[in-house]
Structures are given as C-alpha cells and as structure tokens.
Amino acid sequence: MTNLLERYAALKGENPRLRIRDAAVSLGTTEAALVAAGAEGPVALIRRDWPALVGALPRLGRIMALTRNEHAVHERYGSFRHVSTGPGHILVLGPEIDLRLFPGAWANAYALDGARPSIQIFDKDGEAVHKVFATEGTDRDAWAALVAEFATAEAPPPAAMPTIHAAPSEGLVDAKTLREDWLALRDTHDFIAMLRRHKATRRQAFRLAGEDLAQRLDGRAGSAALRLAASGAVPVMVFVGNRHAIQIHTGPVHRLAEVYGWFNVLDPDFNLHLREAGVAEAWRVVKPTADGVVTSIELLDANGAPIALLFGERKPGQAEREDWRALVAAVEDGTIDAAA
Incomplete structure (x- = not known):
C-alpha cells in the first residue's frame, strides 16, 4: 500500500492535473484501490x-x-428527493437529482474526509459507479451523522487489478423483425427490452434498423447539439451513465467551453465534461411512443457502449418539442460548423 501511494504521489508530482481515474490506469491498478489506500485522503469504510x-x-x-x-462526466447540484427501490434498481426522481441506479454489482463504498468530503461507490471491478460531494449548502452535521451511521470496520478489499471490458459479441439478427418491433414501440423505456429480445447490441440495431430510425452523424454531433441548444434556448435532457448508474439533467444549458480536449457545460447547477475524441460513433435515433416519435442524439464509444444520450426536454404524456426536432435536423444536415 505504501509503495502504491508513493507511486501515485510521484505521478501526481509529474502531472498535478491528472485525475485519479487516469492515474489508476497509469499505475496498473483501480480507482477503488487508490481511494481505499488513502490516495485522496483519509477514508472511512461504508x-x-x-x-x-x-x-x-x-x-x-x-x-x-x-x-x-x-x-463523459455528469455533475448535477441539488438535493436527493423521492428515492424509491424496486427489484434490482434504486430510483431518485427529484427535480434536481435524477438517477437510475442498479446496485447488483456494487461492491465498495468509502467516505472521504478533507476539504471536499465525498461518498464514493465502486463496482466489483474497482470502477467508480457514483459519487456524492459536499457543497457549501450541505448540512455538515447531517453528513457526519450519516457517515457515522453507515461506517463499518469490515469490508471486502476492492479489486486491485483493472478489468478489460471487451466489446460485446454481435451475432446474427433478423433485421426485418427488429425493425418491425422497433416501429411497434410505445415507450422509449421498452427499447432496451427490445434489444435483449433480439440479442442485438445498441450499435448493431442502429446499423440494421434503417436510416429513418437511426442515421449516422458526425462525431461532433453532441457538442454541436449542445451549442445549438444554448444559442437557441432549447431545454434538453442529458443522460450519462455507466454499467450501474445513469444520471440525467433536464433543463437549459448556457455556458460552454472547450478545455484540454474536453467539451464542457459549466452552469451553476449542471456540469458536463465530454471527451469527444472518445466518440467512435454518433447517431440520430427515432423511437416511436404513445405520444409520438422521440428523437435523440446518441454517442457511442469504440465498444458500442453509450457515452451520452441527448433528448429534448419532455415529460411522459407530452409530444416532443418542435424546436428540439429542428435542432436535431440542423445537426443531421451538417450544420455543425455553424454551431461551433
């Protein structure tokens, strides 16, 4: 452990801006192992x-x-509200913090002390699932009481070696039947179940469904859409997730900036950091629903996993916003340079 901390300190000394996730990759370990070792300060087991x-x-x-x-990194400020649990999931459906959590493979959690206290949750592979940070508006007495309530003296050690996640295999899929089932969708939430029935990956379905349902876009489509949303005051929904958690922002975006290879939204209650070099494919996707079609821009990594999904702001029972459809059409037509 001491050797790991020494190596981490030396690496940070060479590159003070290096994030702990990237440091773990450089050191051949996991972020959870670094956190558990105290790389970011004293920790309490949760x-x-x-x-x-x-x-x-x-x-x-x-x-x-x-x-x-x-x-992609999705940061949302606010309070947890309306927490509920169901088979295999935890929902947080507040107006500020909106989460879909899947704790089946969560493995370790730590409370970090210091100038910016946090509670950090990791999966069985030592990868970060979700983190909660204290702010100036946090009740620090309630924070201390929560950490004391959930503290434990015993916990399994985190994964020490990183796991390589290969792209999922893609078998034969009946494109005609897939398209028929896609056109029969009545709710966007049924899309994943449809993929499972056909044993199709998201990327595979996009490639097979037909251009009316899934159209390949320029890799910069995500930032182009956000620029157009900011300039046109079009409220959006931004989904970012990993294998065990999805976080959603609903509302406008305002302040945009590109820094050190990341495209950023830097608003008071919402920050997004998007590394566009990691976007292997971008798609315009149309899903039928009982309220009419719903259009999204979906960014995939080299393995076909979602990096971020962008929608127009919408609630169940409402038709899709016309200004969002016009925005997506502009991106699809190649109006990317105009958005830059």
Whole structure:
C-alpha cells in the first residue's frame, strides 16, 4: 500500500492535473484501490446497504452528484428527493437529482474526509459507479451523522487489478423483425427490452434498423447539439451513465467551453465534461411512443457502449418539442460548423 501511494504521489508530482481515474490506469491498478489506500485522503469504510444509504442522502441537503464513464462526466447540484427501490434498481426522481441506479454489482463504498468530503461507490471491478460531494449548502452535521451511521470496520478489499471490458459479441439478427418491433414501440423505456429480445447490441440495431430510425452523424454531433441548444434556448435532457448508474439533467444549458480536449457545460447547477475524441460513433435515433416519435442524439464509444444520450426536454404524456426536432435536423444536415 505504501509503495502504491508513493507511486501515485510521484505521478501526481509529474502531472498535478491528472485525475485519479487516469492515474489508476497509469499505475496498473483501480480507482477503488487508490481511494481505499488513502490516495485522496483519509477514508472511512461504508457498509454495503445500498437502498438504505441512498435513501439517507436526502438528509444532506444540497450536494453535487457525479456519474461518469470513460469519456463523459455528469455533475448535477441539488438535493436527493423521492428515492424509491424496486427489484434490482434504486430510483431518485427529484427535480434536481435524477438517477437510475442498479446496485447488483456494487461492491465498495468509502467516505472521504478533507476539504471536499465525498461518498464514493465502486463496482466489483474497482470502477467508480457514483459519487456524492459536499457543497457549501450541505448540512455538515447531517453528513457526519450519516457517515457515522453507515461506517463499518469490515469490508471486502476492492479489486486491485483493472478489468478489460471487451466489446460485446454481435451475432446474427433478423433485421426485418427488429425493425418491425422497433416501429411497434410505445415507450422509449421498452427499447432496451427490445434489444435483449433480439440479442442485438445498441450499435448493431442502429446499423440494421434503417436510416429513418437511426442515421449516422458526425462525431461532433453532441457538442454541436449542445451549442445549438444554448444559442437557441432549447431545454434538453442529458443522460450519462455507466454499467450501474445513469444520471440525467433536464433543463437549459448556457455556458460552454472547450478545455484540454474536453467539451464542457459549466452552469451553476449542471456540469458536463465530454471527451469527444472518445466518440467512435454518433447517431440520430427515432423511437416511436404513445405520444409520438422521440428523437435523440446518441454517442457511442469504440465498444458500442453509450457515452451520452441527448433528448429534448419532455415529460411522459407530452409530444416532443418542435424546436428540439429542428435542432436535431440542423445537426443531421451538417450544420455543425455553424454551431461551433
């Protein structure tokens, strides 16, 4: 452990801006192993009662919730509200913090002390699932009480070696039947179940469905859409997730910036950091629903996994916004340079 911390300190000394996730890759270990070793300061082990832990987070007041994958980081400020649990999932459906959590493979959680306290959850592979950070509006007494309540003296060690996630295999899929089932969708939430029935990956379905349902876009389509949304005051929904958590922002975006290879939304209550170099494919996707078609821009990595999904702001029972459809059409027509 001491050797790992020494190597981490030397690496940070060479590159002070290096994030702990990237440092773990350079050191041949996992982010969870670095956190557990104290690389970011003193840690307390948190017991693995996931519904109770998430259910207790509303006590904290205003926090920052962070969910990420390799190429996108989604940060949302606000309070946890309306937490509920069901078979295999935990939902947070508040107006500020909006999450779909799948704790089946969650493995370790730590409370970090210091200038910016946080609670960080990792999966069995040592990869970060979800993090909660204290802010100026956080009830620090409630935070301390929550950490004390969930602290434990015993917990399994985190994964020490990184796991390589290969692209899922793609078998034969009946394109005609897939398209028929796609056209019969009545709810966007049924899309994943449709993919499972056909044993198709998301990327495979996009390639087979037909251009009216899935059209390949320029890799910069995500940032182009966000630029157009900001300039045209079009409220959006931005989904970013990993294998065990999805976080959603609903509302406008305003302040945009490109820094060190990342495209950023830097608003008071919502930050997005998108590494466009990691976008292997971008698609315009149309899904039928009972309320009419719903259009999205979906960014995939080299393995075909979602990096980020963009929709127009919409609630169930509402038709899709016409200004969002016009925005997507502009991106699809190649109006990317105009959005830059």
